[in-house]
Amino acid sequence: MNDRAIGxxxxxxxxxxxxxxxxxxxxxxxxxxxxxxxxxTSLVPSSxxxxxxxxxxxxxxxxxxxxxxIDGLVERPVTYTLDDLRSLPRAEQVSDFHCVTxxxxxxxxxxxxxxxxLLAEAKPLPGAFWYRFVSAExxxxxxxxxxxxxxxDVMLAYEMDGKPLARAHGAPVRVVMPRMYxxxxxxxxxxxxxxxxxxxxxxxxxxYDSDAWVGGSNGR
Amino acid sequence: xxxxxxxxxxxxxxxxxxxxxxxxxGLVLLVPELSEIVARRNLVKNVHIWTALxxxxxxxxxxxxxDRRRLAEDWREIETIGRDDRxxxxxxxxxxxxxxxxxxxxxxxxxxxxxxxALSGFFLWLGERDHRFLxxxxxxxxxxLTYASILLVSGHLYLAVVxxxxxxxxxxxxxxxxxxxxxxxxxxxWVSEVRARDE
Numbered sequence: 001m002n003d004r005a006i007g008x009x010x011x012x013x014x015x016x017x018x019x020x021x022x023x024x025x026x027x028x029x030x031x032x033x034x035x036x037x038x039x040x041t042s043l044v045p046s047s048x049x050x051x052x053x054x055x056x057x058x059x060x061x062x063x064x065x066x067x068x069x070i071d072g073l074v075e076r077p078v079t080y081t082l083d084d085l086r087s088l089p090r091a092e093q094v095s096d097f098h099c100v101t102x103x104x105x106x107x108x109x110x111x112x113x114x115x116x117x118l119l120a121e122a123k124p125l126p127g128a129f130w131y132r133f134v135s136a137e138x139x140x141x142x143x144x145x146x147x148x149x150x151x152x153d154v155m156l157a158y159e160m161d162g163k164p165l166a167r168a169h170g171a172p173v174r175v176v177m178p179r180m181y182x183x184x185x186x187x188x189x190x191x192x193x194x195x196x197x198x199x200x201x202x203x204x205x206x207x208y209d210s211d212a213w214v215g216g217s218n219g220r
Numbered sequence: 221x222x223x224x225x226x227x228x229x230x231x232x233x234x235x236x237x238x239x240x241x242x243x244x245x246g247l248v249l250l251v252p253e254l255s256e257i258v259a260r261r262n263l264v265k266n267v268h269i270w271t272a273l274x275x276x277x278x279x280x281x282x283x284x285x286x287d288r289r290r291l292a293e294d295w296r297e298i299e300t301i302g303r304d305d306r307x308x309x310x311x312x313x314x315x316x317x318x319x320x321x322x323x324x325x326x327x328x329x330x331x332x333x334x335x336x337x338a339l340s341g342f343f344l345w346l347g348e349r350d351h352r353f354l355x356x357x358x359x360x361x362x363x364x365l366t367y368a369s370i371l372l373v374s375g376h377l378y379l380a381v382v383x384x385x386x387x388x389x390x391x392x393x394x395x396x397x398x399x400x401x402x403x404x405x406x407x408x409x410w411v412s413e414v415r416a417r418d419e
Contacts, residue, residue, distance in 0.1 A: 007299035011328045018336035018361055022343060025357015051255035058259050101348045102359045168256050207349060219350035 048105055051168045052182075054202065059136040059188040063164075063172045072194035075123035082158065082172050088113045091155050095178035097185070098214045110176050112157035115149045124194050132193040132201070133175050133186035142186045142201030143210065144177065153178050156189065180212040221400050221414065223318065223392035227286030228294065232393055234282055235334070238275035239373070242268060242337075246366060272341055294319075298327045304409075318410040329372055337365050
């Protein structure tokens with residue numbers, strides 16, 4: 001190999017490795033996750049969550065004064081405190097979280113309330129096809145249909161991985177919808193607007209699919 | 221004596237300015253603690269994406285409008301890792317040309333990183349809206365490049381700004397010229413090449 005070829009080979013080799021990484025990167029990351037001890041992975045932010053906040057400030061809700069209002073097309077509007085929510089039948093599940101931008105967090109342990117219990121007192125009226133979740137992070141909201149809201153792995157969560165939901169993850173409560181991308185998991189929910197008419201959520205107004213099925217939406 | 225011409229300096233500073241804007245905004249998008257403090261994700265992301273586009277356009281313009289022959293010569297020199305360069309990299313004090321072997325490696329890495337950043341970023345940007353362009357490893361490649369560039373740039377900044385015997389090189393990248401006695405000490409082969417050419 002002549003002298004010039006060495007530098008060029010190094011340059012092209014690096015490019016080639018990078019391009020291969022584009023296609024096989026997730027396998028490498030998974031492998032690293034198994035090899036690297038837990039203490040080290042927590043230092044690398046890419047190994048877990050990323051925090052997406054669209055407003056100019058992240059909401060900081062006081063659990064003591066927090067209220068969840070359920071209104072709209074219901075027999076009677078209801079307001080819950082966090083303690084009220086905790087006194088409703090508790091559901092737990094382990095599910096994967098997928099972000100539409102391409103990262104995932106596996107095996108997240110959630111605890112919260114299923115919608116059949118949450119809506120039992122408000123009693124949605126006939127024609128209540130849509131459930132719009134309004135965030136304290138104005139102007140964020142998103143919407144699920146009644147079929148989607150009553151899927152068996154959908155909940156309004158107040159705990160994540162055995163601890164009360166952290167502020168960055170939507171404290172005190174957020175939607176959990178594992179079969180769809182993360183933008184459906186509305187954080188800092190303070191109102192559920194029960195509706196007859198569909199209304200596109202924050203990201204849907206910006207071109208994302210409302211039926212955000214993992215692996216089956218946004219162009220696929 | 222002159223070391224870097226206008227085109228080389230413009231290319232360097234265009235790249236450097238864009239890099240630091242992209243690094244700052246990129247870290248806000250990536251690191252949860254920073255995301256929490258700054259919030260405003262759409263704004264930060266728009267600055268990141270538009271800076272990336274501006275970087276690509278500016279680099280192409282500088283190359284097209286600038287001294288392309290000079291840039292081609294630089295690249296040929298950078299690609300050539302000769303026997304002396306390999307010995308220098310193993311820690312021997314062998315006389316070096318206009319670029320020493322470390323500078324060549326830095327330039328090769330910077331160029332490869334820039335292209336891979338652009339490529340993985342392009343797929344991240346497009347793939348988010350249209351999942352047919354979503355590649356499994358684009359995020360990982362972009363992240364690994366971030367960490368690797370932080371290390372590379374830290375070393376580069378240390379040698380260019382802090383380290384007493386090497387930091388005179390910064391003048392070559394700002395004013396374009398360096399002291400002859402400094403060049404004789406750090407790049408003796410270059411000095412003798414220039415003198416041979418001038419005679």
